[in-house]
Amino acid sequence: MTEKKKLIAGNWKMNGSLQANAALLQGLRDGIGQPACNVAVAVPAPYLAQVQALVAGSAIALAAQDVSQHEAGAFTGESSAAMLRDFGTRYVLVGHSERRQYHGESDAVVAAKAKQALAAGITPIVCVGETLEQREAGQTEAVVKRQLAAVIQANGHCISEIVVAYEPVWAIGTGRTATPEQAQAVHAVLRAQLAAATAQAGRIALLYGGSMNAANAAQLLAQPDIDGGLVGGASLKAADFLQIIAAAQSNQA
Numbered sequence: 001m002t003e004k005k006k007l008i009a010g011n012w013k014m015n016g017s018l019q020a021n022a023a024l025l026q027g028l029r030d031g032i033g034q035p036a037c038n039v040a041v042a043v044p045a046p047y048l049a050q051v052q053a054l055v056a057g058s059a060i061a062l063a064a065q066d067v068s069q070h071e072a073g074a075f076t077g078e079s080s081a082a083m084l085r086d087f088g089t090r091y092v093l094v095g096h097s098e099r100r101q102y103h104g105e106s107d108a109v110v111a112a113k114a115k116q117a118l119a120a121g122i123t124p125i126v127c128v129g130e131t132l133e134q135r136e137a138g139q140t141e142a143v144v145k146r147q148l149a150a151v152i153q154a155n156g157h158c159i160s161e162i163v164v165a166y167e168p169v170w171a172i173g174t175g176r177t178a179t180p181e182q183a184q185a186v187h188a189v190l191r192a193q194l195a196a197a198t199a200q201a202g203r204i205a206l207l208y209g210g211s212m213n214a215a216n217a218a219q220l221l222a223q224p225d226i227d228g229g230l231v232g233g234a235s236l237k238a239a240d241f242l243q244i245i246a247a248a249q250s251n252q253a
């Protein structure tokens, strides 16, 4: 795991405006320099063009928050992977718990979205995670393995090209973070599952997400199987996001 760069990805969710985005990215550009880790921001689709221009020539990569499971056609409201690619999108979130929960995305749909992204040369950040009820019922491992298995099955040898984000649903936006030990335990399960599917499992970045912030990032990122973070709320403040990036760099071998 020593040679792999960590990845810190901000998930802006449905936040931002032309003005706020410009200010946030200016703050990030002013402070980021040439980081030793990879950095991305996942922005709302209407702002892809704006943010593509604002991150040009910087160390910040562009990410989208969702992609259609279809290639093209009569799917009103959807954005295809090729469209995201047109704006220089490097990563796309698939299967975020808010998509699974509020938009009824099944494991099969998430797997199809990952496939569309890979076909367009975009790295899917596949989100998995259990609800509080599932954790309390002792189902954490079974749930995340089921969610990841669908993506592995649909994507064959391309699976080494994905990024996985473990985001316990009970930790998202709640201020309740998984402990480094809880997160590491699940990451180890995911790593083993990937290792059974590909000889390249060691190079797949496994991110943790769920109330990661400037205060807790360093400890989480020090875990052997935590290769980065998917950061929601704390990615909306330049100073906080820069501190998380700094924590990733100091954990970089």
Ligand code: PGA
Pocket: 011, 167, 171, 172, 173, 174, 175, 209, 210, 211, 212, 230, 231, 232, 233, 234
């Ligand atoms: P949070 O969100 O950092 O605000 O908990 C993380 C996410 O949903 O990706």
